Amino acid sequence: xxxxxxxxxxxxxxxxxxxxxxxxxxxxxxxxxxxxxxxxxxxxxxxxxxxxxxxxxxxxxxxxxxxxxxxxxxxxxxxxxxxxxxxxxxxxxxxxxxxxxxxxxxxxxxxxxxxxxxxxxxxxxxxxxxxxxxxxxxxxxxxxxxxxxxxxxxxxxxxxxxxxxxxxxxxxxxxxxxxxxxxxxxxxxxxxxxxxxxxxxxxxxxxxxxxxxxxxxxxxxxxxxxxxxxxxxxxxxxxx
Numbered sequence: 001x002x003x004x005x006x007x008x009x010x011x012x013x014x015x016x017x018x019x020x021x022x023x024x025x026x027x028x029x030x031x032x033x034x035x036x037x038x039x040x041x042x043x044x045x046x047x048x049x050x051x052x053x054x055x056x057x058x059x060x061x062x063x064x065x066x067x068x069x070x071x072x073x074x075x076x077x078x079x080x081x082x083x084x085x086x087x088x089x090x091x092x093x094x095x096x097x098x099x100x101x102x103x104x105x106x107x108x109x110x111x112x113x114x115x116x117x118x119x120x121x122x123x124x125x126x127x128x129x130x131x132x133x134x135x136x137x138x139x140x141x142x143x144x145x146x147x148x149x150x151x152x153x154x155x156x157x158x159x160x161x162x163x164x165x166x167x168x169x170x171x172x173x174x175x176x177x178x179x180x181x182x183x184x185x186x187x188x189x190x191x192x193x194x195x196x197x198x199x200x201x202x203x204x205x206x207x208x209x210x211x212x213x214x215x216x217x218x219x220x221x222x223x224x225x226x227x228x229x230x231x232x233x234x235x236x237x238x239x240x
Contacts, residue, residue, distance in 0.1 A: 003031045004069035006062075006096070008076040008208070009041045015208050021231040022075045022099055028235070029107055036065040044082040048174045052086060059087045071106065072096040075231050077128030077207050078174070085131075098132055099231055100206050104147045109154070116236045117157035121200035122148055123191065123214065124167050125207035134206065138167050148206055148230055155233060161198040168194075172213035188217045196225065203227045 003026055007019040026033045043058030062083065066072045072095055074080050080098040087093065103109045124146065128134040135146040152160055171177065171187025192214055195203050203218075203225060205211050211227040218225050 001031050002070045003033045004066045004072045005033050005035045006039060006042070006066065006072055006074040006079070007035070008074060008079045010212065011075060011208050014212065015229065018075050018208055018229040018231055021229065021235040022073070025099075025231055025235040026073065028113075029103070029109065031107075034069070039065045042079050042082055043086070044079055045174060047082060047086050055086070059089075062087060063089055063092055066096075067091060070095065071102065073099055073102045075099045075206070075208065075229060077125055077132050077134065078209060081127045081131040098128060098134070098206060100128070100134055100147050100151060101132060103151060103234075109151065112151065112154040112234055114154070114234050114236050115156040116202075116233045118201045119159040119161055119199050120152065120202045120204055120233070121161050121163060121195035121198065122146070122152065122166070123170060123195075123203055123205035123210055124148065125205055125210045126169050126173075128206050129167055135167065148204075151230070151234055152204070155236070158233070161195070161200055163194050163198060165190075165194055170210045170213055172210050174209070177213060184213070185217070188213050192217050192221070192223075192225075196223070200225055202233075204230050204233055206230050 005023060011018045023033055041058055042062055043055030046055050077098045080096055083096050084093045124135045130137060136142055136144045152158060169187060170191045171184040177184035203214055208229050215227040
């Protein structure tokens, strides 16, 4: 299975270990992973800010980089949803997957050689949950499910904590955190408080942008709680 690895800008620049963990995890699971070296931003920040008409170059480059692959996988729900909704190319939209949905829906992973002996809080980001349907929304009267939790449950020695408001927005929202800074910070503090109240040692999720927002709040509070992308945990072999 030949996979084109798409690494979002903020992962590439600030959290390269997430891209590495994604590559290693997919390779361990039998995928032939290729990273097109001239990939750039998918155009999401411009589109979300009302400048979608300026994303033509990003769109064309993305299509050139990834058209040849059987699947395209990225460790970012928001970027994947942008590609699906805004790059109007049926070939691309039909084969791009966020990492969690690729593992559960395409590879159908039912066992992982991973160990992570910590108390972990799962942040289910809005794009992943409400856009890509990685988890059930609490406002719907429907059976609950969570694809990220299903994978984390396969990790040895992990302790997943229960949250009071498990699908509440963290307040990041891309450029929303710049335009509405005070509201964004308050929402983030509320999410952090929920995790801390239940004893989380690590906060994880499938969108590093949300985790970056929460990490900033944790650092300003001088909290020892860490953030890790779900790829890092699923790829972890910590034994101590």
